[in-house]
Amino acid sequence: MSLKWIKPTRDFEDVSPVYVKSFSGKGVKTASLRLSSMGVYEAELNGVRISDYVLAPGWTTKRLQYQTYDISSLLKEENTLCISVGRGWYRSPIATWREGEVQAQTLLPPGLAVELSLDGKFIEEWQVKEGCVRFSELYDGELYDANFTNCPLEAVESYPGPGLPLIPQQGELIKEHERLQPTAIITTPKGETVIDFGQNLTGYIELSLPENTKAKNKVTISFAETLDKHGNFYKENYRAAKSMLNYVCRDGSQIYKPKHTFFGFRYIRLDEFPLEACASYFTAIAVYSDIKRTGYFECSHPLINQLYENVIWGQKGNFLDVPTDCPQRDERLGWTGDAQAFVKAAAYNFDVEQFFTKWLADLALDQTKEGKVHHVIPDVLDDAGGSAAWGDAATICPWEIYLAYGDSTILERQFESMCKWISFISTTTKDEYLWTGGTHFGDWLALDAYDFENGGTEGRTRKDFLASAFYAHSTSLVIEAGKVLGKDVSEYEALYKSIVQKFKATFNTYTTQTEHVLALHFNLIGGKDAEVAESLADLIVADGTCLQTGFVGTPYLMHVLSDYGYLDLAYSLLLRTEYPSWLYPVTKGATTIWERWDSIKPNGDFQTVGMNSFNHYAYGAVADWLYSVVAGINPIGPGYRKIRIAPSPNTRLEWASAKLETRQGLVCSKWQVLEGRIRYDIEVPIQAEIVIDGETYYVEKGTHVFYGELPNS
Numbered sequence: 001m002s003l004k005w006i007k008p009t010r011d012f013e014d015v016s017p018v019y020v021k022s023f024s025g026k027g028v029k030t031a032s033l034r035l036s037s038m039g040v041y042e043a044e045l046n047g048v049r050i051s052d053y054v055l056a057p058g059w060t061t062k063r064l065q066y067q068t069y070d071i072s073s074l075l076k077e078e079n080t081l082c083i084s085v086g087r088g089w090y091r092s093p094i095a096t097w098r099e100g101e102v103q104a105q106t107l108l109p110p111g112l113a114v115e116l117s118l119d120g121k122f123i124e125e126w127q128v129k130e131g132c133v134r135f136s137e138l139y140d141g142e143l144y145d146a147n148f149t150n151c152p153l154e155a156v157e158s159y160p161g162p163g164l165p166l167i168p169q170q171g172e173l174i175k176e177h178e179r180l181q182p183t184a185i186i187t188t189p190k191g192e193t194v195i196d197f198g199q200n201l202t203g204y205i206e207l208s209l210p211e212n213t214k215a216k217n218k219v220t221i222s223f224a225e226t227l228d229k230h231g232n233f234y235k236e237n238y239r240a241a242k243s244m245l246n247y248v249c250r251d252g253s254q255i256y257k258p259k260h261t262f263f264g265f266r267y268i269r270l271d272e273f274p275l276e277a278c279a280s281y282f283t284a285i286a287v288y289s290d291i292k293r294t295g296y297f298e299c300s301h302p303l304i305n306q307l308y309e310n311v312i313w314g315q316k317g318n319f320l321d322v323p324t325d326c327p328q329r330d331e332r333l334g335w336t337g338d339a340q341a342f343v344k345a346a347a348y349n350f351d352v353e354q355f356f357t358k359w360l361a362d363l364a365l366d367q368t369k370e371g372k373v374h375h376v377i378p379d380v381l382d383d384a385g386g387s388a389a390w391g392d393a394a395t396i397c398p399w400e401i402y403l404a405y406g407d408s409t410i411l412e413r414q415f416e417s418m419c420k421w422i423s424f425i426s427t428t429t430k431d432e433y434l435w436t437g438g439t440h441f442g443d444w445l446a447l448d449a450y451d452f453e454n455g456g457t458e459g460r461t462r463k464d465f466l467a468s469a470f471y472a473h474s475t476s477l478v479i480e481a482g483k484v485l486g487k488d489v490s491e492y493e494a495l496y497k498s499i500v501q502k503f504k505a506t507f508n509t510y511t512t513q514t515e516h517v518l519a520l521h522f523n524l525i526g527g528k529d530a531e532v533a534e535s536l537a538d539l540i541v542a543d544g545t546c547l548q549t550g551f552v553g554t555p556y557l558m559h560v561l562s563d564y565g566y567l568d569l570a571y572s573l574l575l576r577t578e579y580p581s582w583l584y585p586v587t588k589g590a591t592t593i594w595e596r597w598d599s600i601k602p603n604g605d606f607q608t609v610g611m612n613s614f615n616h617y618a619y620g621a622v623a624d625w626l627y628s629v630v631a632g633i634n635p636i637g638p639g640y641r642k643i644r645i646a647p648s649p650n651t652r653l654e655w656a657s658a659k660l661e662t663r664q665g666l667v668c669s670k671w672q673v674l675e676g677r678i679r680y681d682i683e684v685p686i687q688a689e690i691v692i693d694g695e696t697y698y699v700e701k702g703t704h705v706f707y708g709e710l711p712n713s
Contacts, residue, residue: 086260406639
């Protein structure tokens with residue numbers, strides 16, 4: 001029997017409907033429930049949640065996930081099953097940014113797909129009622145009235161549903177994780193009561209109110225990521241997102257947390273609160289996909305350690321079912337450019353194989369028949385797509401996931417999509433074997449952007465240069481993937497050869513840091529690599545020994561420097577604390593990665609409010625350099641079936657250490673300056689290569705100790 005779609009017989013408007021089924025459990029041995037919905041749902045049996053999956057069924061495109069639950073252990077003789085459905089991703093403005101379609105999307109019915117089985121017998125005849133959730137929306141927040149009980153039950157009706165295929169749960173479940181207590185209760189210069197949780201996060205607040213709480217008392221809470229330079233609450237960067245929580249109390253002690261929404265925040269402001277604020281009343285709960293932590297890095301430098309923690313929290317906050325660009329403002333979309341820039345670091349930090357498998361499946365489904373990849377997945381923009389480095393998520397992400405985990409299934413599933421992307425470029429370019437024309441973001445938010453200080457976004461790297469470089473790179477990845485799958489890739493090999501030849505002939509000078517980086521990292525120079533690398537190093541020094549790169553150049557910058565003998569310069573960039581640098585936001589109190597290098601300017605002013613998130617992760621791509629170069633942990637076979645450990649110490653750090661749980665087992669790499677030498681402690685789960693001072697050692701599984709010379713000594 002398939003799931004059946006039901007909906008209320010009338011428009012519930014902003015209220016989240018609660019579908020209700022009462023039934024006898026007497027003598028029942030097994031009970032199962034399958035669910036999906038148009039919106040996000042929360043199901044309770046006899047007042048107990050049936051799962052720790054929050055914001056189910058997640059966010060997909062052109063298909064809907066359904067979940068199967070064994071509820072046998074929750075049965076009583078008499079049972080009431082209640083399923084509340086909120087707007088979620090499906091019936092709110094986030095569902096489509098296409099002009100003229102937003103209102104239509106919000107008016108879709110709050111449908112429920114349900115199948116309740118008791119000992120194999122399917123139970124039907126549901127009813128529905130208004131619930132306590134009077135309003136719930138991802139951008140604007142939630143209104144919950146705890147007094148709104150004993151509503152009359154109403155009839156439901158069958159309907160065809162959204163016309164999308166239902167698939168079993170494919171992605172990771174979204175769950176509650178860390179619970180954070182307030183670190184301070186602040187009275188701002190404006191006289192506002194603000195609570196600081198000490199960490200920018202994605203999730204919501206749990207209220208625990210005391211016995212003396214009175215019915216009809218109101219709680220109104222606003223959310224923000226930061227305070228302004230005067231210490232006042234600042235949320236202008238949320239743009240149109242109201243991001244508020246409204247709660248109407250009942251009598252007595254009570255606990256409440258939102259059912260159908262989430263927020264990005266570090267601070268909350270008590271706009272209306274009936275009691276004296278007490279830290280014990282508030283808990284911040286981090287919510288993100290249930291991805292397993294696999295990587296750890298630390299070193300002797302506390303600011304680098306904080307930078308690394310900021311990367312981890314940025315990934316947590318933006319890996320909420322899809323890899324989003326931000327979790328707080330009226331956006332929260334699955335931008336492809338951010339995902340491809342960060343995917344390698346993501347796979348060091350957490351096990352993201354299942355997470356990306358689901359998201360990439362949606363990317364392929366959203367891809368046009370011509371092969372264009374949309375800017376965001378799920379696609380909610382107005383036919384927008386086809387940008388270099390953004391659409392290249394179609395090739396880069398599957399390849400990086402394959403390298404990290406070693407399962408070629410991801411390549412099998414995505415190979416057609418990878419090929420279609422190359423076809424799109426080949427058939428839309430103005431010049432054969434280059435990628436010219438089209439609409440591209442360029443080196444987004446690069447420091448060399450025109451009028452960067454006043455919100456300029458597009459770096460000065462030539463877009464035809466950038467696009468053609470990624471054309472070559474993506475074609476090379478299709479070749480590599482095809483070889484893994486045993487496919488004939490001779491056509492792509494010939495194409496790649498022609499692209500590289502024409503690139504070298506056309507782009508034989510390099511004007512920006514990012515142009516140098518892309519040409520070197522994608523092997524598009526030929527014969528003068530050392531000269532170009534020296535030119536890059538000189539340019540960085542001339543720029544004040546600081547980077548100028550944006551979303552496109554930054555992920556590769558440090559790798560290029562260390563690959564071509566400029567490791568000390570790379571460390572200088574890493575250790576720089578003045579603006580612009582990775583550590584500058586840390587000195588400003590950042591606990592996640594900023595969208596811009598100067599989200600807060602040195603004078604304390606903010607960048608333009610139109611695009612200034614304090615929880616992005618793209619620039620956190622530097623974490624993969626910490627793992628792979630500083631600690632030296634690298635796969636030389638997919639899924640770490642072959643491992644190479646080649647640490648790169650620098651005496652400006654006293655020590656550095658990384659651990660990584662791979663598909664083969666635990667890898668550990670630590671180095672420390674010790675009595676005028678470097679001591680290396682390395683643990684590998686299989687045979688491995690270890691490179692110390694340029695000499696390669698082939699070792700067996702186990703723990704190994706080496707001593708080497710100090711760098712540059």
